[in-house]
Amino acid sequence: MDLDVSCPPHHGMMELDRSVFQKTLPVLAVRVPAIRTVEFKKAYEMKKYLVDLPNIRNVEPDPDNPGNRLVLLNKTEDALPSETRQYISDNGLGFTNFDIKLNYDYWSTSDILQSVLPSELVATGAPASFATTGHIAHLNLRDEYLPYKHLIGKIVLDKNKNLRTVVNKVNTIDDHDSEFRVFKMEVIAGEPDFNVVLNESDCSFVFDFSKVYWNSRLQAEHKRLIDMFQPGEVVVDGFAGVGPFAVPSAKKGCFVMGSDLNPESAAALQGNAERNKVTNRLRVACKDGRVFIREAVQ
Secondary structure, three states: OOOOOOOOOOOOOOOOOHHHOEEEEEEEEEEEEHHHHHHHHHOOOOHHHEOOOOOOOOEEEOOOOOOEEEEEEOOOHHHOOHHHHHHHHHHOOOEEEEEEEEEOOOOOHHHHHHHHOOOOOOOOOOOOOOEEEOOEEEEOOOHHHHHHHHHHHHHHHHHOOOOOEEEEEOOOOOOOOOOOOOOOEEEEEEOOOOEEEEEEOOEEEEEEOOOOOOOHHHHHHHHHHHHHOOOOOEEEEOOOOOOOOHHHHHHHOOEEEEEOOOHHHHHHHHHHHHHOOOOOOEEEEOOOHHHHHHHHOO
């Protein structure tokens, strides 16, 4: 008996209706005394025939007797081998039926998106990937997904309890108007709150994500370079942003000169230096990187 846990299709949904995501899986169960449940499940004759599905328990309370448990099986009675049926006859309290009920909470972000978006859009996969910065998820949706952006945002928010805000990029940092390497964004789900608090390299950073550049995917690169620096060395960072290199380097004992042309980034860099108590080793400026580096080496 193959249990089909696939998400039921609702292609073309525009407004999220969580109530339609329901599925019932009827299975065979064996009544077992509660005190013998573990022993019963571990028996050689039973191991292959227990329900084994992600996030689904194979033991449930017996609604007719609180002293019993229902052990859920993945076969019909006729499909069980004779030695398993004999073990159940000797150690169980008889067969019964049980309905495994699945709802919206069971399926993943990708499962739900595959279900609700038009089938031609998800033929090669759903737009379930995103980057996170603090409590913000930021997506870069292709044009064909834009009519469904709010639906996608709600699902991403539902399925990731650490998030409070979902945004979609409106442009890229390579656009001609992105002087400070920030991208325009729109909130597609959750709170319009761009003030982020996050930890990286044993430091705390606070900044307005809509006004500065931050890339969480560079964390390993940040660490690789910081690990190369030695206490007492001088580090010059002409494109310091909010401080992912400068602040941890100063905390490590380096003497750091950090600058960013974006006034918002420079202000956040100063604030993060104060927050991490490294102002005595980190000098902050707001200048063009080329000018700053020339001045730093003079």
